[in-house]
Amino acid sequence: MTLTDKILVRRKAGVLPGFGLSLGFTLAYLGLLVLIPLSALVWKTASLGWGDFLRTVTDPRVIASFRLSFGAAFVGALLNAFFGLIVAWVLVRYQFPGKRFVDALVDLPFALPTAVAGIALTAVYAPNGWIGKLLAPLGIQVAFTPLGVIVALTFIGLPFVVRTLQPVLESFDPELEKAAVSLGASRWETLGRVVLPSLLPAWITGFSLAFARALGEYGSVVFISGNLPLKTEIAPLLIMTKLEQYDYAGATSIAVVMLSVSFLLLFAINLFQTRVGRHRPIQQ
Amino acid sequence: MTTSVRFGPDSPQAGAIRGLTEPSWVRAILIGTALLFLGLFLFVPLAVVFSSALAKGFGFYLTAIGEPAARAAIRLTLLTAFVSVLVNTAFGLAAAWALTRFKFRGKDLLLTLIDIPFTVSPVISGLIFVLLFGLQGLWGPWLSEHGLKVIFTPAAILLATLFVTFPFVARELIPLMQEQGSEEEEAALVLGASGWQIFWRVTVPNIKWGLLYGVILCNARAMGEFGAVSVVSGHIRGLTNTMPLHIEILYNEYQFEAAFAVASLLALLALVTLAAKSLIEIRTEKERVAPLESRTV
Numbered sequence: 001m002t003l004t005d006k007i008l009v010r011r012k013a014g015v016l017p018g019f020g021l022s023l024g025f026t027l028a029y030l031g032l033l034v035l036i037p038l039s040a041l042v043w044k045t046a047s048l049g050w051g052d053f054l055r056t057v058t059d060p061r062v063i064a065s066f067r068l069s070f071g072a073a074f075v076g077a078l079l080n081a082f083f084g085l086i087v088a089w090v091l092v093r094y095q096f097p098g099k100r101f102v103d104a105l106v107d108l109p110f111a112l113p114t115a116v117a118g119i120a121l122t123a124v125y126a127p128n129g130w131i132g133k134l135l136a137p138l139g140i141q142v143a144f145t146p147l148g149v150i151v152a153l154t155f156i157g158l159p160f161v162v163r164t165l166q167p168v169l170e171s172f173d174p175e176l177e178k179a180a181v182s183l184g185a186s187r188w189e190t191l192g193r194v195v196l197p198s199l200l201p202a203w204i205t206g207f208s209l210a211f212a213r214a215l216g217e218y219g220s221v222v223f224i225s226g227n228l229p230l231k232t233e234i235a236p237l238l239i240m241t242k243l244e245q246y247d248y249a250g251a252t253s254i255a256v257v258m259l260s261v262s263f264l265l266l267f268a269i270n271l272f273q274t275r276v277g278r279h280r281p282i283q284q
Numbered sequence: 285m286t287t288s289v290r291f292g293p294d295s296p297q298a299g300a301i302r303g304l305t306e307p308s309w310v311r312a313i314l315i316g317t318a319l320l321f322l323g324l325f326l327f328v329p330l331a332v333v334f335s336s337a338l339a340k341g342f343g344f345y346l347t348a349i350g351e352p353a354a355r356a357a358i359r360l361t362l363l364t365a366f367v368s369v370l371v372n373t374a375f376g377l378a379a380a381w382a383l384t385r386f387k388f389r390g391k392d393l394l395l396t397l398i399d400i401p402f403t404v405s406p407v408i409s410g411l412i413f414v415l416l417f418g419l420q421g422l423w424g425p426w427l428s429e430h431g432l433k434v435i436f437t438p439a440a441i442l443l444a445t446l447f448v449t450f451p452f453v454a455r456e457l458i459p460l461m462q463e464q465g466s467e468e469e470e471a472a473l474v475l476g477a478s479g480w481q482i483f484w485r486v487t488v489p490n491i492k493w494g495l496l497y498g499v500i501l502c503n504a505r506a507m508g509e510f511g512a513v514s515v516v517s518g519h520i521r522g523l524t525n526t527m528p529l530h531i532e533i534l535y536n537e538y539q540f541e542a543a544f545a546v547a548s549l550l551a552l553l554a555l556v557t558l559a560a561k562s563l564i565e566i567r568t569e570k571e572r573v574a575p576l577e578s579r580t581v
Contacts, residue, residue: 113508216405
């Protein structure tokens with residue numbers, strides 16, 4: 001029996017040591033840190049009556065916060081889908097000075113603490129800020145309005161579309177474009193009928209990831225939004241407010257709605273990806 | 285490239301002739317739009333952090349980051365991040381070893397469970413610990429009977445940070461170790477190496493860049509986490525304030541320059557993180573191209 005054969009035989013049995021130790025530690029730590037605390041949420045939810053739950057989540061202030069959270073996250077993700085495509089395209093296909101630097105900086109929203117992003121965006125878009133000053137004469141106020149929430153959520157979701165599209169664009173087979181051109185297609189026909197359709201799955205995935213991330217965002221939004229009840233109050237802030245009033249039941253009710261939506265959304269993304277088949281979701 | 289049609293980023297002009305890229309004015313508009321978008325959302329806010337931090341001069345800046353409350357916040361942030369990185373790295377290595385070196389039932393479920401903290405909103409990540417340890421929480425009454433406190437102490441901050449940074453290292457290592465396979469480790473075993481010898485001399489050298497990548501991302505998030513920590517901290521100055529929470533307090537007290545001074549430290553950390561990330565990416569790209577003979581078992 002050669003050495004390779006020996007390895008092949010032993011491999012089936014799982015030869016390497018440390019299975020018990022590594023799996024034991026993994027499961028114990030996962031259980032203690034993630035599963036038990038999350039089950040506290042389930043326990044608290046189960047102890048809520050239906051009446052209480054419905055009263056909380058249909059309260060006008062809560063409904064308004066859901067509308068703002070979902071609406072602003074959706075608009076932010078749309079902005080990212082549009083501009084993210086352009087950014088990814090430019091970074092993969094064109095050369096310009098400082099490209100490497102720009103490429104690295106796309107990940108800034110992942111690396112910059114959300115509180116820092118929050119106060120920085122507020123300072124920039126406040127009526128006396130660098131950009132806010134330019135918009136004020138046009139009658140556009142960004143900070144302390146729902147527009148500010150959209151700005152913060154666009155910032156937070158910015159890397160997702162770019163980073164899901166980039167690898168797909170890089171591995172796109174140039175022969176397909178050449179073929180389209182040699183068959184007489186114009187540049188626009190090639191882009192619209194050959195390139196864009198093949199980007200679609202990654203594009204949708206990037207959009208959904210940006211949307212999911214923006215839904216739960218807290219730190220960058222609370223500074224720029226102004227937090228006016230019924231107007232610029234997001235759902236995570238309302239969870240915070242309820243907790244400060246020791247209304248654990250109310251906080252849990254809102255949290256359960258938010259968490260269910262996030263899980264459903266990510267489940268849908270994963271399902272979509274297994275059906276389309278190629279791309280692993282990137283996570284922050 | 286063997287074909288006569290040159291194509292791609294190296295030769296946009298050559299491509300343009302054959303209709304394989306956009307006209308130069310379209311390219312200029314697209315590059316302009318991309319830079320404008322990134323400028324409005326990334327560059328300008330980043331620049332504002334540093335310019336506001338230094339708005340009252342360098343002396344004021346040093347005072348702002350040197351005052352006792354700021355120093356206490358920096359200390360707590362560093363300590364929390366250090367412990368979180370250490371524990372979650374140990375977990376990441378163990379999880380990657382178990383998941384990529386052995387076959388067992390329920391693997392997919394385990395992979396999904398490891399990802400959970402990424403899908404939970406920061407505020408909810410804090411909430412679950414309040415529901416466990418808070419006064420009206422599951423174990424709250426028992427804890428207070430025994431004179432123990434978790435919520436509004438540094439312990440709660442550590443728990444919340446551990447939770448939000450839980451998947452980072454595991455997430456980097458699992459696909460990497462899966463791709464590398466276990467041939468080299470098995471060869472070492474056949475040659476008589478012990479388990480720990482295999483781990484330190486074969487596995488760790490092979491995964492070092494991925495490991496570093498995960499550690500850097502984990503550290504950045506641990507130092508910067510705001511929502512989850514904010515829920516469990518109680519904002520006790522000098523005791524349970526991390527840097528992001530300290531920034532919030534200063535900002536709400538209209539001490540903008542001081543808030544931005546502390547924020548600039550975290551922004552610097554973010555820039556260092558991005559630089560390290562790019563360097564690792566360049567390195568691993570090179571290694572993938574480099575011949576395999578240079579890697580010894």
